[in-house]
Amino acid sequence: MHIQKGFQWRAVGKNWLLIAAFILLIVFPFLVGVLTNTDPTARRGLSVYWQGIMIELLIYGILTMSYNILFGFTGVISFGHALFFGLAGYLMGAFQRAPELADGGLLIGILVALVVCAGIGLLIGVATLRLKGVYFAIFTLAIAEMVYIFLSRYEYTGSEDGFTLAALPEWFDPTRSRLTFYYIAAAIFVFTFILIRRLMESPTGAVLLAIRENENRARTIGFNTLTYKLMAIVLAGILAGVAGILFTLLNKKVGPEMLGTAYTVNPLLMTIIGGAGTLLGPAVGAMGLRLLELQLRNVQIPLGDVVLDIGRILPIILGAIFILVVIVFPYGIVGTFTRWRLNQRARHAERLAKQAEALKSVS
Amino acid sequence: MKEHTMAAGEPILECRHLRKEFGGLVAVNDVSLRVERGRVHSIIGPNGAGKTTLMNLISGIYKPTRGEVFFKGQPITAVPLHRRAHMGIGRSFQITNIFPNLTVLENVRLAVQARSAANFNVLRRAYSYGDFITEAMRAIQEVGLTPVASMLASALPHGGKRKLELAILLAGAPELLILDEPTAGVASEQVREMIGNIGQIRGQADRTIIIVEHNMNLVMNVSDYITVMHLGSVLAEGTPSEIAANKAVQSAYLGELYSDVMDKAAGGDHA
Ligand SMILES: Nc1ncnc2c1ncn2[C@@H]1O[C@H](COP(=O)(O)OP(=O)(O)OP(=O)(O)O)[C@@H](O)[C@H]1O
Ligand SMILES: [Mg+2]
Numbered sequence: 122m123h124i125q126k127g128f129q130w131r132a133v134g135k136n137w138l139l140i141a142a143f144i145l146l147i148v149f150p151f152l153v154g155v156l157t158n159t160d161p162t163a164r165r166g167l168s169v170y171w172q173g174i175m176i177e178l179l180i181y182g183i184l185t186m187s188y189n190i191l192f193g194f195t196g197v198i199s200f201g202h203a204l205f206f207g208l209a210g211y212l213m214g215a216f217q218r219a220p221e222l223a224d225g226g227l228l229i230g231i232l233v234a235l236v237v238c239a240g241i242g243l244l245i246g247v248a249t250l251r252l253k254g255v256y257f258a259i260f261t262l263a264i265a266e267m268v269y270i271f272l273s274r275y276e277y278t279g280s281e282d283g284f285t286l287a288a289l290p291e292w293f294d295p296t297r298s299r300l301t302f303y304y305i306a307a308a309i310f311v312f313t314f315i316l317i318r319r320l321m322e323s324p325t326g327a328v329l330l331a332i333r334e335n336e337n338r339a340r341t342i343g344f345n346t347l348t349y350k351l352m353a354i355v356l357a358g359i360l361a362g363v364a365g366i367l368f369t370l371l372n373k374k375v376g377p378e379m380l381g382t383a384y385t386v387n388p389l390l391m392t393i394i395g396g397a398g399t400l401l402g403p404a405v406g407a408m409g410l411r412l413l414e415l416q417l418r419n420v421q422i423p424l425g426d427v428v429l430d431i432g433r434i435l436p437i438i439l440g441a442i443f444i445l446v447v448i449v450f451p452y453g454i455v456g457t458f459t460r461w462r463l464n465q466r467a468r469h470a471e472r473l474a475k476q477a478e479a480l481k482s483v484s
Numbered sequence: 485m486k487e488h489t490m491a492a493g494e495p496i497l498e499c500r501h502l503r504k505e506f507g508g509l510v511a512v513n514d515v516s517l518r519v520e521r522g523r524v525h526s527i528i529g530p531n532g533a534g535k536t537t538l539m540n541l542i543s544g545i546y547k548p549t550r551g552e553v554f555f556k557g558q559p560i561t562a563v564p565l566h567r568r569a570h571m572g573i574g575r576s577f578q579i580t581n582i583f584p585n586l587t588v589l590e591n592v593r594l595a596v597q598a599r600s601a602a603n604f605n606v607l608r609r610a611y612s613y614g615d616f617i618t619e620a621m622r623a624i625q626e627v628g629l630t631p632v633a634s635m636l637a638s639a640l641p642h643g644g645k646r647k648l649e650l651a652i653l654l655a656g657a658p659e660l661l662i663l664d665e666p667t668a669g670v671a672s673e674q675v676r677e678m679i680g681n682i683g684q685i686r687g688q689a690d691r692t693i694i695i696v697e698h699n700m701n702l703v704m705n706v707s708d709y710i711t712v713m714h715l716g717s718v719l720a721e722g723t724p725s726e727i728a729a730n731k732a733v734q735s736a737y738l739g740e741l742y743s744d745v746m747d748k749a750a751g752g753d754h755a
Contacts, residue, residue, distance in 0.1 A: 323606040324597055324613070331594050334583035341543065341581075342656055343569030343598035467587070467635040474631035 146307050149175060150300055162300050172303045173371075174415060176295070178408040179310040180367045181391070185407035186313055187360035188388035193397035194321060195353040196333030198254065200385055201261030202361055204268055205242070207380030209234040209362030210369035211272060211283075218287035227289070235362050242358030246351040265380055273377035283376030286369070295371050306367055310404075313360055318400050320356070329353055333398065394446045396453025405455055414439065494557055496521040496660055496692045497542065502551035504537050511537040512548070513716035519660070524686055524693045526703045528727075529713035535696045536578055538713070539662050542694070543575045544568040555660070570599060574658030576649045578665040578696070584638035588629055588648055591637050592620040595655035623655040627681055643674050650681060661685065663695040667702060675699060682706055704728070 145152075150161040150172055159166035184206060191197045216222060216230030249260045272278045288294075295302040320326045328349050331339040339346050369375050388407070395406025417438065420431040431438065450457040497519040504512040512534045519525045527535050540546045542553060544565035552561045555571060563571070583591050596616045597603060611617065624633050627647040632640065637648055646666060653661060666682065667675050679702050686693060686706065697703045703710065703724070710727045712720040720733050727733055 320606055322609045322611075324600075324602045324608070324610045325604055325606050327590070327594060327597065327610045328603060330586060330590075331583055334585055335581065337545070338577075338581045338583065338652075339594075340565045341545070341569060341575060342595045342652065343566050344603070345564075345566045463587075463636065464639075467632075467639070470634045471631055478631070 143311065146311070150303060164297060164299070169299050172299050173295075174412070176299075176303055176306045176367075176371055177415075178411050179306045180364050180371065181387075181407040181411045182404040183310055183313050183367070184361055184364035184384070185388040185391045185395070185403040186317055187357045187364065189392045189397060189399075189403040190317060190320075190329075190353050190357040190360070192389065193392055193399070193403065194326070194333060195329045195350060196336070197250070197350060197353065198258045199261045199354070199357075200258045200382070201245070201263075201265035202357070202388060203380050203382065203384035204261070204265035205238045205358040205361035206365035206368070206384050207272070207375070207377070208241070208268060209238055209365035210375040210379050211278060212237055213366045214284060214286055214369055214375045215278075217289075218284070220287075224290060226287075227293075231366055234366055235359050238358040238362035239355050242355040243351060246354045250347055250350045250354070262382075262385075265382075265385065269377055269380040272380060279376075281377060283374055283379075285374040289370070289373070293370075295373070302371070306371075309363060309367065313363070314400070314404065321400065325349065325352070330398075390443060392453075394443060394450075394453055396450075396456025396459070399453065399455040399459055402453050402455035406453065410439070410442075413442070494521075495519055496556055497694075498554040499538075499542065500552045500554070502538065502541055502553070503549045504534075504541055504546060505549045510716050512541065515551075515713070515716070515718055517711060517718070519692060519694060520709070521692055522690060523708040524682075524695060524706050526707040526710045527694065527696045527713060528698070528700075528703055528710060529719070533713040534716040535713055536664055539575060539664050539694070539696060543573055543662055569656065569658075572659035573662070574653050574656040574660070575662035576653045576664060576666060578668050580642075580645045580649055582637045582645060582648055582652065584636070586637060587634050588624065588637055588640070588651075589617070589620055589633045591648055592623050592651045592655045593617060595623075595652045596620050599656060620655055623651045626654055626684065627651045628677075643670050646670050646678070647681070650685075654685065659690065659692060661691060661693045663693060663697075665696055665698065667697065667699050675702065678702070679705060 150168065153159075153171045154161040154168045157167035157171070159168040161168045161172070163169060184202075187205075188199075188202050191199050191202075212234040213227070213230035216226045216233060219226050222229060245261060245264060249257050252260060272283075273281050278284070292298050292301055293305075321329070328339065328344050328346075331344065332346050332349060336346050365379060368379070387410075388403075391406040391410050392403045393406070394410060395404065396402025414435065417435055418432045422429040422431065446454065452460050495518040497517070499515055499517040502512055502515045502517075503510065515534075515538060517538075527538065529535055537546065541548050544560070544563060544567075548561065552559055554560065555568070555573060560568060560571065583594065586594075593610075593616050596619045597610065597613070600613070600616065602608070602610075602613060602616075621630070621633065624630055627650050629640075629644060629647055629651060632644065637645065640648060646668070650663075650666060653663070663682070667678050670678060682693070682695070682702070683706060685691065695703075695706070707724050710722060710724055711718055712727060712730075712733050720727060720730050722730065
């Protein structure tokens with residue numbers, strides 16, 4: 122009885138936090154508007170600035186959540202996640218600015234990008250998921266680097282500079298209608314979160330966790346693990362593509378750096394810091410770290426005669442934070458907390474069971 | 485190799501001339517084996533005899549270099565591991581092989597789910613399948629882990645992990661259970677409990693058990709039939725009393741160490 126009650130309270134508590142976050146996401150532009158005394162619907166001002174930052178955080182959140190499907194939930198380490206992120210940007214951009222497609226190019230571009238992400242995920246998966254651990258990781262890195270080199274040398278794709286998008290429809294333009302774009306990004310972020318949560322609560326998600334924990338055992342009890350890993354990589358690829366598309370629209374340009382290792386390594390680190398294999402961890406890690414980075418980038422501290430430019434030593438600071446978090450929170454911020462609570466609950470249940478047994482033997 | 489003395493009838497499992505090489509090493513060398521339905525069939529032999537390798541060939545973890553495996557009369561040599569589980573071959577491992585960062589219940593529930601049609605249903609919650617949980621809890625109860633069902637598997641003591649290993653196997657409801665040294669590393673006072681578990685498992689309908697064991701007490705107590713392996717080959721086969729009386733077995737493997745147990749077993753044939 123007590124255990125049951127505890128479970129339900131926990132569910133309420135957990136959802137309460139999510140509901141609060143959801144409401145915050147909705148009112149954020151207006152909250153900032155009030156706090157900075159600027160118009161959230163204007164084209165300039167602090168409101169628009171903060172909306173822009175938040176959009177970027179949401180995109181990082183989506184990218185990192187997609188990485189977590191592989192790394193955190195399925196236990197597959199990919200070093201080529203940027204491939205999906207960047208390639209989707211390029212493909213969407215190429216169609217969007219094709220003059221013969223006019224305004225339809227955007228939609229076609231998005232669809233093509235996502236289908237290609239799924240297809241490439243499937244191809245890479247079929248070709249390499251049989252490889253164990255580090256071999257798979259290296260293979261994915263090699264493919265991403267190959268595409269990176271190709272796109273940064275090929276003239277049609279704008280070589281090292283990439284290319285800018287054609288004009289976007291006004292209502293969709295992140296410069297002219299930033300508030301609308303903010304809500305689009307927020308909606309996709311929430312959708313991604315719910316999608317992953319539902320997946321991980323489903324029987325299929327349970328198998329992904331089993332694969333992460335012990336793939337051979339999962340096979341021995343009857344799971345065709347390759348199929349599940351393929352599903353995971355396809356879904357992760359599509360969602361990384363979604364993030365890449367949003368990122369390209371926000372910046373109105375693509376460049377080969379989107380396929381660079383930074384967009385693989387950052388989601389990896391952000392997942393670890395937030396908590397690999399937790400639902401909230403990757404979003405927390407990605408948004409927190411990116412916000413920190415953006416805020417520290419332009420900080421300068423005068424120290425007597427010299428000025429300490431934080432922006433220039435930022436990688437060192439972030440590295441130190443990473444080491445600190447890993448030491449203090451071995452399972453990431455959210456992961457360590459969840460684990461602690463789970464242990465607490467297990468001990469509670471054990472105590473109750475022991476009491477029940479003791480009572481039985483007495484009576 | 486000696487002829488079968490047991491009651492005829494189609495064996496549930498048959499291995500024909502199995503051979504497994506690792507590089508230059510021949511771990512299993514021309515092993516043929518018949519396991520009759522409903523029996524407890526023990527495989528014994530010194531360390532490195534190839535017992536675990538043979539179990540890996542039967543359950544599908546390795547493909548044999550040569551030879552064939554038949555399950556219920558069908559050739560399964562080319563059938564992959566996960567499909568063999570669906571056909572009814574389940575196994576536990578000598579080296580504990582569980583899902584460490586999942587709860588005890590989830591470890592076992594997964595084995596129930598694995599044989600259902602729910603695996604690809606992403607629209608329902610895994611825990612909304614109440615009968616999976618009921619079945620998992622039954623297996624957990626069978627091995628006596630109920631009080632710790634919500635604990636993380638990694639937090640169990642070694643003996644508890646061995647029991648969990650058994651519960652995962654039971655939850656898969658296999659027709660053929662392969663137990664690879666279920667008492668490995670278990671404290672002697674808990675071994676009796678394990679023997680009880682295995683006796684109980686055995687009592688249930690239509691189950692065949694292959695058990696690899698070093699504990700002679702357990703082997704002599706629960707076996708209907710014993711195969712002795714040595715250096716990758718079958719050295720002898722027979723009922724417990726036949727094996728106990730077999731001089732070749734005694735000198736090759738059992739030696740003085742087990743002579744007490746062997747003499748007792750040879751005295752009264754309980755099979
Ligand atoms: N994957 C492998 N690669 C290489 N050699 C192996 C492998 N598995 C087993 N062997 C070797 O095959 C031989 C038989 O090993 P196996 O584990 O089957 O013996 P066993 O009878 O189960 O021994 P034990 O009683 O110690 O468990 C040993 O020499 C072992 O080193
Ligand atoms: Mg062995």
